[in-house]
Amino acid sequence: MNEIRDFSILELENFLEGINEKKFRAKQIFKWIHTGITDFDEMTDLSKNLRQRLKTYFYIENMSIETKAASKDGTVKYLLKLLDGNLIECVLMRYEYGNSICLSTQAGCSMGCSFCASTIGGKVRNLTAGEMLGQILTIMKDQNIKINNIVLMGTGEPLDNFENVIKFLNIVNDPNGINIGMRHITLSTCGLVPEIKRLAELKLQITLAISLHAPNDDIRKNIMPVAKKYGLDELLDACRYYTEMTNRRITFEYALMQGINDSVENAYELARRLDGILCHVNLIPINPIMEREYEKPNKFRIEQFKDVLTSSGINATIRRELGSDIDAACGQLRRRHM
Numbered sequence: 001m002n003e004i005r006d007f008s009i010l011e012l013e014n015f016l017e018g019i020n021e022k023k024f025r026a027k028q029i030f031k032w033i034h035t036g037i038t039d040f041d042e043m044t045d046l047s048k049n050l051r052q053r054l055k056t057y058f059y060i061e062n063m064s065i066e067t068k069a070a071s072k073d074g075t076v077k078y079l080l081k082l083l084d085g086n087l088i089e090c091v092l093m094r095y096e097y098g099n100s101i102c103l104s105t106q107a108g109c110s111m112g113c114s115f116c117a118s119t120i121g122g123k124v125r126n127l128t129a130g131e132m133l134g135q136i137l138t139i140m141k142d143q144n145i146k147i148n149n150i151v152l153m154g155t156g157e158p159l160d161n162f163e164n165v166i167k168f169l170n171i172v173n174d175p176n177g178i179n180i181g182m183r184h185i186t187l188s189t190c191g192l193v194p195e196i197k198r199l200a201e202l203k204l205q206i207t208l209a210i211s212l213h214a215p216n217d218d219i220r221k222n223i224m225p226v227a228k229k230y231g232l233d234e235l236l237d238a239c240r241y242y243t244e245m246t247n248r249r250i251t252f253e254y255a256l257m258q259g260i261n262d263s264v265e266n267a268y269e270l271a272r273r274l275d276g277i278l279c280h281v282n283l284i285p286i287n288p289i290m291e292r293e294y295e296k297p298n299k300f301r302i303e304q305f306k307d308v309l310t311s312s313g314i315n316a317t318i319r320r321e322l323g324s325d326i327d328a329a330c331g332q333l334r335r336r337h338m
Contacts, residue, residue: 004058005033005130005137008171015057021050027176033060034177036137062134063088065142078139082107082131086124090135090154098148103135105165106156111190112225113211115255115286115294118155126161129168136178150180153188153209159195169204182206188253193230196238200245208242209251209282210235214261215270223260236273243278250277255284256302258295267305271312281309281316 007015012026025046032043038061040051066081074094079087086107093100109116110123136147150172152158158165165187172180188209189196199208214220220227239250252274256262274281283306285296297305302318309316 002058003062003128003130004029004054004060005062005133006128006167007130008167009174009176019053019057021053025050029054030174030176034133034137036141062131063138065138068142076139076143078135078142080135080138088127088131088135088155089118090139092139092143099143099145100149100151101136101139101147102151102154103132104154104156105132105152105158105161109156110160111157113190113213114223115213115257123156123160126164127156129164129171132164132168133171133178136172147178147180148184150185151188152186157190157192158187159189159192159199162195162198166202169206186251190224190226191230191235191238192226193234193238196235196242200238200242203246205246205248207248207251208239208246209253210239211255212252212270213255213257215266215273219261219266223257232273236277239277239279248278250279252279252281253284254281255286256297256305257286258297258301260294262297262301262305264304264308267308268312271309271314274314275312279315281314283316283318285318 004012007030009026009030012029013023016023016026028045029043037043040046040054040058040060043051043054046054063080063082066079066087068076068078070076076092078090078092080090081087088104088107090104091102093102104127106126107124108122109119112119112122132152136150139145140147152165169182169185169187172178172185173182182205186207186209187199188211190211196208211224212220213223214227214232217227217232220232242248243250254261254270270281283302285302286294287296296302306316306318
């Protein structure tokens with residue numbers, strides 16, 4: 001059987017025509033799916049016969065809530081169980097401008113970044129577009145809310161699952177479904193250069209976030225294995241290409257780690273590297289994890305780093321810490337559960 005959440009309207013139309021059903025029903029089915037229903041019998045504007053036929057070809061619900069933890073700041077972290085038993089995480093974050101959800105794109109991750117809990121144990125498999133969508137529908141139903149923004153920053157490397165991620169983006173952007181605008185979607189990558197260029201050529205109006213975390217190759221190679229394949233010069237050239245193709249500002253994520261990448265010298269070097277790139281730097285005080293020894297710098301050092309960047313003409317902000325009391329850093333809840 002097929003997961004119906006994986007299907008676009010066009011794919012549903014082709015399927016319905018193949019079983020001698022009217023293709024206009026595809027739009028009705030698609031709309032129902034995106035309300036979060038889990039039973040075909042809830043599709044009340046379809047004939048009983050068509051609903052029965054759909055049951056023979058498809059299933060709807062593709063995950064269940066294993067556990068969830070609510071923070072005092074309103075953040076809710078979910079551990080979701082997929083049909084094959086794999087566990088993934090997603091996080092609901094509440095802001096004044098709306099509800100954001102941080103999604104996983106893979107079960108586990110093969111990128112090996114030393115400061116991230118989600119890479120411990122490696123990648124199990126890619127998630128389908130329907131499993132990414134399922135995270136949104138599950139949280140919307142559980143919280144009885146609308147999701148306004150999507151952040152692909154959960155477990156996994158989105159560009160290592162390129163085809164499924166692009167399909168997911170087009171599905172959630174469809175006006176007949178959840179209809180989340182591309183400008184309300186952020187995709188984070190550790191820096192897969194060929195895929196960044198592929199993404200640029202699609203000219204999607206999403207926000208691209210680059211997990212940079214270092215001002216030079218020496219530091220970056222020690223904490224991010226991807227840097228051994230794609231050097232900083234090559235990565236930043238791809239970023240320039242992305243901004244030229246899309247006219248969209250790039251966000252550079254920079255996790256500050258005490259004694260590793262947080263010095264004033266590091267800040268000046270980072271400013272020189274990013275000079276001339278349409279960008280914003282998001283400074284992230286590192287989330288401590290049990291399996292690693294990294295510590296976040298003190299508040300003065302964090303502010304000092306930011307001040308160097310802004311005085312050098314680089315737009316920079318310090319990310320508000322959310323969910324620190326519920327293991328909201330990527331991969332922590334899954335690791336603890338396992």
